[in-house]
Amino acid sequence: MKTKNYLSALLALIGLVLLITSCSSFSQTKWNEDELTSLRSLWIGSLKPLPADPSNKYADNPKAATFGQELFFDIRFSSNGKVACGTCHLPDNLFQDGKPLAHGVGTTNRRAMTIIGTAYSPWLFWDGRKDSQWSQALGPMESAVEHGGNRTLYAHLVIENYTYEYTALFGPLPDLSNLPRNAGPVADPEAAANWEAMSPKDKEAVTRIYVNIGKSIAAYERLLVPGKSRFDRYVEAVANHNNEAANAILTSDEIAGLKLFIGEAHCTNCHNGPLFTNNDFHNTGIPAIKDLPDDVGRFKGADQVLADEFNCLSIYSDAQPEQCAELNFLVVEDNDLIRQFKPPSLRNVANRGPYMDAGQFATLEEVLHHYNTAPEAPAGHSELEPLNLSDKQIEQIIAFLKSLDSPINADDKWLTVPNY
Amino acid sequence: MKNTTPKSKLTRIAVSSAFILFALAAIYLVGMNMMMARMNSEIPTNLDYSTTRTSDHGLFRVSYASSLDVVPVNQMHEWTLHIETVGGQPVKDAAIAIDGDMPQHGHGLPTQPRVTKYLGNGDYLVEGMKFQMGGWWLMDFTIAVSGQNDAVHFNMMLK
Numbered sequence: 001m002k003t004k005n006y007l008s009a010l011l012a013l014i015g016l017v018l019l020i021t022s023c024s025s026f027s028q029t030k031w032n033e034d035e036l037t038s039l040r041s042l043w044i045g046s047l048k049p050l051p052a053d054p055s056n057k058y059a060d061n062p063k064a065a066t067f068g069q070e071l072f073f074d075i076r077f078s079s080n081g082k083v084a085c086g087t088c089h090l091p092d093n094l095f096q097d098g099k100p101l102a103h104g105v106g107t108t109n110r111r112a113m114t115i116i117g118t119a120y121s122p123w124l125f126w127d128g129r130k131d132s133q134w135s136q137a138l139g140p141m142e143s144a145v146e147h148g149g150n151r152t153l154y155a156h157l158v159i160e161n162y163t164y165e166y167t168a169l170f171g172p173l174p175d176l177s178n179l180p181r182n183a184g185p186v187a188d189p190e191a192a193a194n195w196e197a198m199s200p201k202d203k204e205a206v207t208r209i210y211v212n213i214g215k216s217i218a219a220y221e222r223l224l225v226p227g228k229s230r231f232d233r234y235v236e237a238v239a240n241h242n243n244e245a246a247n248a249i250l251t252s253d254e255i256a257g258l259k260l261f262i263g264e265a266h267c268t269n270c271h272n273g274p275l276f277t278n279n280d281f282h283n284t285g286i287p288a289i290k291d292l293p294d295d296v297g298r299f300k301g302a303d304q305v306l307a308d309e310f311n312c313l314s315i316y317s318d319a320q321p322e323q324c325a326e327l328n329f330l331v332v333e334d335n336d337l338i339r340q341f342k343p344p345s346l347r348n349v350a351n352r353g354p355y356m357d358a359g360q361f362a363t364l365e366e367v368l369h370h371y372n373t374a375p376e377a378p379a380g381h382s383e384l385e386p387l388n389l390s391d392k393q394i395e396q397i398i399a400f401l402k403s404l405d406s407p408i409n410a411d412d413k414w415l416t417v418p419n420y
Numbered sequence: 421m422k423n424t425t426p427k428s429k430l431t432r433i434a435v436s437s438a439f440i441l442f443a444l445a446a447i448y449l450v451g452m453n454m455m456m457a458r459m460n461s462e463i464p465t466n467l468d469y470s471t472t473r474t475s476d477h478g479l480f481r482v483s484y485a486s487s488l489d490v491v492p493v494n495q496m497h498e499w500t501l502h503i504e505t506v507g508g509q510p511v512k513d514a515a516i517a518i519d520g521d522m523p524q525h526g527h528g529l530p531t532q533p534r535v536t537k538y539l540g541n542g543d544y545l546v547e548g549m550k551f552q553m554g555g556w557w558l559m560d561f562t563i564a565v566s567g568q569n570d571a572v573h574f575n576m577m578l579k
Contacts, residue, residue, distance in 0.1 A: 329548025
């Protein structure tokens with residue numbers, strides 16, 4: 001009799017343990033209200049319509065987008081006739097190049113960022129030194145290691161190759177036949193000297209054409225936005241209370257990774273919203289690369305955007321000053337900005353390594369190991385704290401990240417190189 | 421002398437197993453509680469999240485209202501800051517310094533908001549408000565009027 005009682009107690013205890021364990025696994029696939037709010041906020045359906053760009057009155061002009069696409073892939077717009085925007089921003093590779101450092105006519109100090117979804121960002125580049133897509137596009141064109149050219153060269157090239165497209169959008173082109181082939185505020189000494197020798201009127205005429213090149217490229221780039229991933233379809237199934245469909249879309253490991261992503265791993269502190277980025281700047285203690293010059297990130301980028309000749313408050317911007325809110329309330333000269341970089345969107349993240357501002361990490365495993373251990377920043381202050389996740393949990397987060405592959409939500413004609 | 425029958429052996433095994441399982445269950449539950457306690461310990465308990473608060477030295481009663489119903493993440497918006505004396509008189513001509521930070525993260529706002537307009541009746545328009553992530557935020561307003569200084573702090577929990 002006694003034994004029977006003990007056995008009953010044993011069975012009851014086993015039942016209790018099984019109940020607790022099953023509750024625990026059950027909670028892995030059920031979402032509480034806060035978690036559902038998080039899921040909805042990350043869902044692509046929460047992405048608002050393209051924000052207006054008041055600094056570019058051609059931003060939504062289809063003719064400008066077509067002209068911009070031609071310019072984007074035109075390798076003549078470079079010092080060696082071999083480099084276009086599309087050299088590092090490849091349409092069949094998520095508009096990035098998969099290299100740690102970008103290669104134009106030389107090698108840059110940073111990783112090429114994808115263009116997909118950048119119309120939603122108030123700041124461009126890793127350090128936000130530009131505040132619009134059009135002003136961003138003009139940066140690499142005059143960089144000595146990217147396109148390597150100068151604005152007068154580009155103005156000549158527009159007159160020689162795109163008079164029809166340009167004048168249809170922007171009106172008559174000026175006669176620049178008396179101007180040198182190469183002139184601009186660039187590192188090349190001959191082009192810089194030629195630029196200094198030009199009259200203010202000629203400089204203005206050339207710069208107007210240069211700005212319109214940027215505004216056209218931006219009109220094209222705006223069209224490159226991400227579409228629906230498996231994660232998004234999962235959220236839709238969850239919202240429709242269709243658990244069977246939901247569980248067929250993501251595996252249990254991917255779901256566990258998602259739960260960690262929005263919870264214990266604190267990924268959504270920075271990677272929030274439907275693009276999985278807050279488009280702000282953070283120091284996460286990413287190691288500096290020994291052979292590259294010191295990089296203070298946003299600390300310098302904030303000063304640069306304020307001084308930029310093409311910023312939202314510049315004479316080349318179409319915005320009213322009060323429309324330049326981000327610039328009007330910019331944080332500058334704050335030590336918190338040291339080595340802050342912009343968190344990129346995590347859509348398609350599994351297919352666009354290496355990672356970080358100079359491609360410091362080759363794999364997502366290395367990225368997650370960094371966040372898990374939170375080493376000290378090489379300069380400034382890292383916002384990270386160790387997560388102490390298990391290897392299994394890290395695997396689950398990576399599994400989840402692989403569910404974020406998002407096709408580009410644009411007509412195929414925008415994803416191919418035009419015929420010249 | 422031990423008298424071990426098969427029956428009593430079975431009993432002992434059952435009792436031992438029961439204790440082991442009970443211990444495991446207890447460890448699991450205590451562990452879960454500890455984990456919850458650790459997570460909760462990051463944010464002080466009993467934080468006052470009210471949108472009307474009295475300044476540190478009791479000079480002013482201050483309230484804020486967002487231009488959007490719910491204070492958003494990643495969206496620039498405006499606040500109206502209302503300042504009155506504890507006696508209920510609107511305070512005008514105040515110089516207001518604004519700071520915000522996330523005490524758990526050691527970083528501040530992505531923008532530098534400022535008062536851009538006095539709207540009358542003790543109301544000040546604050547432009548450039550933006551929060552880049554959810555969580556516990558602490559907004560500080562330092563108020564100077566006629567040589568008197570005081571500061572007021574608002575806790576916020578953003579989602």
